[in-house]
Every structure is written in structure tokens, then in C-alpha cells.
Amino acid sequence: MIPTFIGVSLITFVIIQLAPGSPIAAKLMFSDNGMSTDAASQKIMEDTKRLYGLDKPIPVQYGLWLGRLVTLDFGKSYKDQRPVLDKIGEALPITIQLSLLSIFLAYLIALPAGIFSATRQYSLVDSGLTLTLFILYSLPSFWVATLLIMFFAGGEYYNWFPAHGISSIDAKSMTAWDWTMDRLWHMALPLFCYTYGSLAMISRYMRGSMLETIRQDYIRTARAFGFSERAVVYRYALRNSLIPIVTLLGGLLPALIGGSVIIESIFSIPGMGRLAFEGVLSRDYPLVMGVFAISALLTMFGLLLSDILTAIVNPKITFD
């Protein structure tokens, strides 16, 4: 935990050194024909220099940055002068909502699909399902999102879903039920784009893991005892085959949060990804660094959580 945190602080610190106004960046940019030196760029440069103390010695700079990281004080956004942490506080719940829903849906569909496929290995259904999942896995989400918007959200074809946002304008005056329905209606397309990739991946792993478990001796023993196939698969094989699937959660989290940049900016969802996207567009460095650092710290806790979860499902693993 602590070494990782130090690592996070170091990497983010190195990236700040690329900011305009830092001597290192100045050297780099010089070979690149210089940055545009209009008044706006000049102002961004001065602000960044002041914010991160880029004119101070490197160790002092690092100390300053570490202080910001520990107190989660990332300064004020250049764009609207609001504290970065406030903006993140508004955006984060939306992204977490989306990713948790997406992970839940992915596991909900992927586990049965993987088990179904594995218990019918080499059948037509199995190979059909495997191929479909493989194709899903390779489909670029931004392409699928654009196609979905084109066909189902306005455009010349169907207009079943909204193409932008996560709530209707009058969402505030809705009853709880209507609000939930409205939110789900808005989230349907983004959630689909967000989910199908991890769904395909989890179910492929589930199939492989189940096949591996079924080959084990203890399963043969269970069969020899005359247990029904159902009992063998669901009571004995399933638990062990779930272990690697739970571990998968740790890798899924950073991928999903990273993917939010694409999905959220396509569907104009005001979450973390969209915030990062806008920050990069308007060269709002405090915002960009804040989102970047917070997303890393959050993923760190997510990974810790998935480690604990793995230890719970697999008693062979102990904490050391």
C-alpha cells in the first residue's frame, strides 16, 4: 500500500514536470519548435508555475506535491475557479454508479454463460457462444457507441434512447420510481457499451476455469459417487472455478475507469472520464492532475478490496 502510494506520487510528479512553465518542459518544447506563446498560453504557464511551485528546487516541489496528494488539495480549476476536489466530488458518484452497475451486469450474465459453455464443451452451442464472445471482445467500444447512437438515438433511424446525459431536464421534480426509470433509460446505451467487453472477457475466463476444474480428480470422485451432474457442477466445481474470476475484478476496475473517458465523452455523461476529457481539451492542468491522482488512489483501494475478496473465497491464501 505505502510503496504503491509513493510510486503513485512519484509518477504523477514526473508527469507534472512536463507541464508548461517547468524548466524540463521548456527544454523539451524548445526542440519541438516552441509552444505557442500567445497570452492565454502565457497565463496558463504562469498559473501552473505558481500552483506547483515549478521555480523551486526539485525536492521542495516534490514535498509540495506530496502535501497536496495527502490532503487531496489539487487547487482550483483554471476554467471556472472552482476547487478541483468539488468538481471531482460531483463527477465521481456517477462514474462509480456506472462502473458498479456494469461490473454487476457483466458478472450476472458472464458466469452462467461461461458455465453453460464449459459444461457443453465442443458442442455447437459452445463454439457459437465462444465465437460471439470473442467478437464482442474485439469490438471497439467507441465504434459500437457511435453505431448505437446512429441507429437508436435520433438520427435517421430509431429514436428510442437519449443520446446525451444521464437524466431528463425535469428529473428533479420526479418521484423516486420515475427518477430511477429515467436514469436507467438514459444509462441503457452507455451501460451496454461499458459492459459487453468485460462481459466477454469474464465469461471466457469462466469457461476456461470451469473446464480446468472439471478435469480435476476430486470432480471425478464426485461423479464416481453418483452425484447428479447438476450437483457436481454447481456444488463442487463452481466454488473452485470462481477463484480466478474474483481475482479478475482487480484488473477490471482500472480498465473500466479508464474506459469511462471514451464512453462518458461520447454520451456526455458528467462523470470522471468526461471531466478528464474536458480538462485535457482546455489544458486545465489542476483538474487533469486531480482526476488522474484520485483515479489512481481509488483504483489502489479497489485492488486492495479485490485482494481481500480473493482471500475470502480462497482459504489457501493468507494475508502476510
Place this chain on the structure above:
Amino acid sequence: MAAHTAKKQTYWRLVWRQFRRRPRGIAGLVVIVLMAVVAVFAPFLAGDVPILMKKDGVLYVLPNIITYSSLQEQRLYANFDRWQPAEGEWAVRPPVPYGYQRQALFERLQPPSREHWLGTDDGGRDVLSRLIHAARISMSVGVVAVGIAVLLGVLLGALAGYYGGWVDSVVLRMIETMLVFPTFFFIITVIAFLPPSIYNIMIVIGLTSWPGVARLVRGEVLRERQQDYVAAARATGLSATRIVFRHILPNAISPVFVYATFGVAGAILAESALSFLGFGIRPPDPSWGELLKQGKTHVDFAWWLVLFPGLAIFVTVTAFNLVGESLRDAMDPRLRQ
């Protein structure tokens, strides 16, 4: 040394024999080779500069590759689209006779037709021509980024696995740290600070994808290190670098190939996504993601700008994934008869 190479050859022959039996892998390989051919020979497939031409009694060979000063003086390179051979002159043009940068504002956003097989974009540029030239960029981003990742990953992984101790823990901490950053956030954050260029994109994608390789190589080297042949090599007094690079790595490298194949798919996807968001390649240069971005702007009618670039990305990524999967299976000794 001869015995060593012979053994290596038989290993790869074994893998190939397994690979050959997998039709999906072969299909993927065919697509990759085709894409590579398209990328390498792009100026012969699409462009308004002729491959062979005769003008003013002079025969010009490959003006699409070689810049002739006499043609340059006539300002022909910028205006080849309007040039027609006169009496006694002739030109052999590429099958798609449109330059990928050539704007034609009166031909903006046309659907596929006999002239423009895949339509035109919002600068009136031929989509097929741009797709062909974009293959160069996408393929090279994929290969270079993965090359950087493999180089870094193999070096750090081998160091960690061979030396163990504090070197190992430092590399492991580095890997753990990198895994904590959502990759795409990492890439766009760096891109926010750096001037946009295709080289920066290659480097950043490469720098964010080495941990997987390093972890893989570390594990393999750790296992190989216990083998008798390494003890023997050490006993003969070979240097550590020689033991690692000449003796251990050849035995530890094969899973890296599988990883790299998937890695190319991932890097192509990442570049397309970046260009799609507008953080990638700069607009006059062609990229599959950049075309798709235009498609998003005109999403209400310009289906050809959404369909074809997306298809190009999808087919290429699928091909690399198929080859990666088949290669992994072909290398798995448990599946070998």
C-alpha cells in the same frame, strides 16, 4: 551454438505445426499479412501521384515514391489531381486515384458511389484512400508501441527475475504502481502535457503497457534460473548479462510473443480511441479513429464514415487477437499431441 539454434528451430516448427491446425489463427494471420501489405504499399494502392508516367518525352519511374525536381518545378505534386496527360503523354495511376489529403469541398460528405467507393469525408477526401494510408499509421503505432513495451518489460523482468532481492522488489513495486493507474487516464494525462504527435502517442502507449511483459518475463526467468544449465553456465564463469540474454531469455521469451500479439491489438485500439476523442493524430493526417470522429459529428446521416473505419479497426484488432489466441494454444504443451 549450432545445437542451440537447431533446438530452437524445432521448437518453433512444433509451434507452427500446432498453429497451422487452427483455422481461426490462420485467418487472423492472413488478415494481418494483408494489412501489412496495404500499409507498406499504400502509395501504390491509393494516391493521385502516378506510379509510372511519361511527360514532355521523359519517362518518370515511381514518381509516387521519388520526388522529381523537374515535376516539382512544374508544381505538379500539389496538383496531380487536375493534371491530364496530353498527346503522347500517359500515366499509370494507383487503383484508387485520389490523394488521401486532397480536399475537394464540392464533393463533401458524399455517400459511396462509383467514383468514391467508400464515400468522402467532410473535407471531400476519398475515404478509401484515407483508410489505406491510415493503415500505415495504425499498424506502425501498434508495432512500435508494443516494441517499446516489450523492450522495457523484458529488460526489467529479466533483471528482477535473475537478481531477485532488492532489484526484484523495486521492479515489483514499479509494476504494482503502474497497474494502479487506469491506462487510458494515464495516456490522456500525458498527452495533455505533451505536444500532440504520433511519436508521443507511440511512446506513451508503450510506456504504459510494459508491466504485463515484465511480470511474465520475471516469472519465466525465475523458473529458468533454477535449472541445471544456468548453474553450469555460471560455473563456466559466464557473465550475468551473457547468461541472461544468451541462455535464459531464449527459453523464457515465447510467452512474450503471445502477449505482444494481444498488445498490438490493444495499442491499435488505444490509438484509434485517442484519435476518436481528438487527442491523437492531427487532422490532416489520416487515422481510422480520426475518420470515425468525423462520423460521430455527422452521425445523423453519414453512415459510411462510421461503418468503414470502424470495420477496419475491428477486423485488424480481431485478427491480432485471433493470432494471439491460437499462438497461446499452440504453445501450450498440455494441448499438444
